[in-house]
Amino acid sequence: MDRSDPRRIGGRITLHGRLGSGGMGRVYYGVTDQYEQVAVKVIRAELIDRDEVRERFARETEALRTVQGAHIASLVDASDADGEQPWLAMEFVRGLTLKEFVSERGPLSIEHAAALGVLLADALHDIHAAGLLHRDLKPANIILGRDGPTVIDLGLVAFAEGPTDLTTSAAALGTPTCMAPEQALTPKQITAAADVHALGATLLYALTGHYPYKADTIVALMAKIVSADAPPDMSGLPDAFVAPVAAMLAHDPGARPTVANARARLKALCDPLPAATRALTLATYVERESDPEDVPPRPRRRVDLSQVAPPGSVVARLADRLRAAYAVTAPF
Known part of the structure; x- marks a missing residue:
């Protein structure tokens, strides 16, 4: 990406690079805060004021909201088509x-x-x-x-x-x-x-x-x-x-x-x-050389209940019973 490209969009999607561009806009590879990989389409700045471009963008967004199918890329999120910088995020499909x-x-x-x-x-x-x-x-x-x-x-x-x-x-x-x-x-x-x-x-x-x-x-x-x-x-x-x-x-x-x-x-x-x-x-199915690497899944957080529950408390006693029942020795 260059300096004109956004780094975050919609408050929850981080953009990592361009996937391509067309007559109406640019498409970026992004990852949501929930680790969903998405393709984000953004209208080109010089076309934002054209009513027919906004109308086409709005129709695509509405269609993606309406259509559900196993072989149709699904909509993850989208802005208001009448907003300052319209965008939509679809599931990112590799291949x-x-x-x-x-x-x-x-x-x-x-x-x-x-x-x-x-x-x-x-x-x-x-x-x-x-x-x-x-x-x-x-x-x-x-x-x-x-x-x-x-x-x-x-x-x-x-x-x-x-x-x-x-x-x-x-x-x-x-x-x-x-x-x-x-x-x-x-x-x-x-x-x-x-x-x-x-x-x-x-x-x-x-x-x-x-x-x-x-x-x-x-x-x-x-x-x-x-x-x-x-x-x-x-x-x-x-x-x-x-x-x-x-x-x-x-x-x-x-x-x-x-x-x-x-x-x-x-x-x-x-x-x-x-x-x-x-x-x-x-x-x-062929791995595309230019496709970004898979985002690793969100790591599970391991919680040691002894650190958050005082000895003798209900939570601590429950943890002791679970450890005894399942022979658990590591924190969980």
Whole structure:
């Protein structure tokens, strides 16, 4: 960190270093006074006065408060979004992102990808059950952690009912490589089917190392995405995945399976699921060299009751009985 970075935030979190930065803010590694390891996101100073940035930040915070799921990074603490320096602290998840893993170590096996798809479908189910849409599921937003895959970014989350824009703009929001056609064409009128499309694009990348569409410019890429005459590139996709991924990437959102149906098809490729999930975690969890060291647990305090209880007192007599009963000779 440099001199401009805070050392404490929220009165109970000590910051130890930067994890990264993006267009909206910086992310720090922190440890709470209760020894919880957290990733703390802080809005960049030059963007604090922009209403749309504060609104997006407030939505992410509210979504994290609302959504509970085994494969979604949980909120630990957060400031008031209208405060002088808005921030939020999420659980810190160790490991590589799916994008990093595939880029460095190659595509996943059929069984590992199927298990990944099932667990990501579970995460989407939890998000949709809370009345929200994710809108930006992608390999870079999935960490392959010690306990399996975890979705870490809800920055573009939207309410499933009503307008889904973060601002008054009709501009598309999301990552083009995983974006559904309707998200590019009518961003204010998308449904859960857009997240299903993103799941299909993510699995395609996990199994092949490439996305549904490729182009030299963003404009050309968006033109392919919105065209019903431009089929997605599924080269290299194992035969077992061609049908389910093609269904998830259907141009017509009404032709895509529901999250539950997609999950069922993926689960059939990795039964029994518990064993496949363990195999996925063992195969994909990699210690990141840049990750900070684990914080040691809070040491237990050993109390010698003879120092705090006068001889003959009730507490002292109770301690004597406990020592005699359990043959305890050391202080406790």
